[in-house]
Amino acid sequence: MNLKNLKLNLSNKNKDLIPQVLTVLLLILVVIYFTINAQSNMGNRGISFGFGFLSQESSFDITFSLIDYDGSHSYARAFLVGLLNTILVSAIGIFFATILGVTVGIGRLSQNYLIAKAAECYVEIFRNIPLILQIFFWYFAALRALPLTVDSINFYDISFLNVKGWYVPRFIWTNFSIFFYSIILAIILIIFLTKYARKQRDEFGKQLPILYISFGLLIVLPLLTFLFGGVSLSFEIPELEQLSKTVYVYKGGVSIIPELISLALALSMYTATFIAENVRAGILGVNKGQKEAAASIGLTKGQILKLVVMPQALRIIIPPTTNQYLNLTKNSSLAAAIAYPDIVLVFAGTALMQTGRAIEIISITMLTYLSLSLSISVFMNWYNKKMAIKEK
């Protein structure tokens, strides 16, 4: 009897230990196997593992860059250019996807039959077509149908759209830093003001019109810098220039390349459908009784929306929407398909072809994306904890 018990205990302990040891062993073996193979493969090709190549001269050009870059810069700088381009297109995409998604999501709940149906059609159409196909469509089909440089579409003589891209005025600032600081100052003031207003409300029951004051601050402070701080702004408007008999180009201004336009367009329209569904679910998720209770204690319609519905709806909307932002950022890697110079095309494409350092470059690229998503998910966990309903 005793012996049997002992055996059982032992087997229980082993039961916990054996699979774990096996897993770890297997992992180690796989890693060793891969390392040995990689070493011998690299030895055969005469390269050794290392990140020294990052400081070498890249000697390739990138069509679109936010920072100074040409072939004489290093691979590390090319990586930075790609990363910035990824961030740029993701930021643009997130901005427009949010606006479009919220509009469509609210539209789907409209009492107006036409609006609700139109929003539904939009969601069903764009959600069910692969993103890559949408990018191809905008880039190869829709934007290629734009007019040539000579007869560009003209927006009030300051901005021009043609098959080569979209030309918009360039802002030329003097003393931009003062202007920038004034905005930061305004934001800090608003934060303090909100805290002060909350204190006033809690202690004396007074409501301060924070929204109007914040808007006023945001407008007045930067305006003051224009009047007294020596800040000024002028525009450089793109102008048509004739190079030869048939060749025309736009000089000056900022040119937004068609790759960026089509990528941002496709990303935001695709992601907006998912955000719209989140918004709809969030608003539907707020109990009707909440609104009725709020109305019965005499809150106005605006107050109900701001103080009762939105905080609860946002709790449902924000986590999946952040996930969509993350998806959008990851999906921006499809840029490689239409040659928008993002991190995948520049680094995992061109740089890899030139150096042949597959392991290092793919690892860096994956790590970049990984750290991006992990940091966002850490932030999300923190946010969820903060926003979770605290039950007493």
Next chain:
Amino acid sequence: MKNIFIRPNKENLTSFVTIGSFLVFISFIDVLANTFLNLNFTSFLPSKLSYFAPLILGTIGLYLIRIEFSGNKLLDRINTNFNSSNLNAILSLIVIFTLIKYIPPILNWFFFDANFAGNTKEDCTGSGACWVFVKVWFNRFVYGMYPDSEQWRINSAFILLFALVGASFFVPAKLKKYFLIFLIFVYPIIGLKLISGGEFGLKYVETGAWGGLSLTFIVSAFALILCFPVGMFLALGRRSSLPAIRYTSIGFIELWRGVPLITVLFMSAVMFPMFLPDGTYVDKLIRVLIAITLFEAAYMAEVIRGGLQALPKGQYEAAKSLGMGYWRMHFLIILPQALKLVIPGIANTFLALVKDTPLIFVVGLLELAGMVNLAKTNPKWLGMAMEGYVFAGLVFWVICYAMSRYSQNLEKKLSTER
């Protein structure tokens, strides 16, 4: 102040409705004439005003007919559904006018001015779409570069699959288990052998020649079948009480979920061969299948984990109190319930998988979207991008929409059961 605006009321119902609907009617006539006859009745007005004239007229008209509880059923229905406020009236008008303005040109391009007959680009004389392009390339869009004479093999593989799936509904319950095992473990091998050939007197067709819509199906079907068990074990691993297994699972899941699929495919193309002994060659398609499977399995694991977490603790305790071990508990009690809970999530993952398949172009495999890309660069068919992408988009849309509808129905059916 109140008297400045006329308030439509019930007493003067007839006159208000007459004037209002007349104004709406005029605004519609104006838009229709503008679109179809190229006439502009309001050209005497300044250009901006003339452009918005129908909108303004229509809004006023709709304002006049907005009478609550008028007693007229049609009027009441219009008012509640399209015309409940000024904003709604304007929005309704904008939607209707946009439809009137843009639907006819789109239809014209699609059908009425489109070209269906002929075999070359020169046969496309109309101003609409050139569907001849799709017609000529249809075979390639479906089968890729697969040799024409061997295409019956792809067909029969798919017919066999559909026959098996169809038959599974009629198989007696006792045999269903074996049937499912056959479908999941044996059929893929038969299907793959049938399509790739090289044995039983079938000509060998290398995977580089596979392509088109059939490749889309092959890749999605394989990844779908394979990613499910992998995802299930990862989900169980992540909830395991054994730290080594838990952290391995977490690491694996988060690694794949944190990177875009395109980098995973790049990895399978350029980095993976470096990790294998020199000279070993793993077929491109196999590498892609492994990459996609692992990638989707990580997402699947998270979905299944959601189902596992949603189950009440009592289910685990009840199973344990019956003396069930870990595996029996999970396979007989926990997983059947958990999987049922997350069917929508599983369907969404499958949907994402189908939408992700076009990405395999990065390793040089051309499924439908890739074939369109190839076809449109053919010198004889330049300028056919629009037709190609619209066709491919329609095909994908039909597949994905059907899938999402099916999953919604399934969800409804199961939710009533509970």
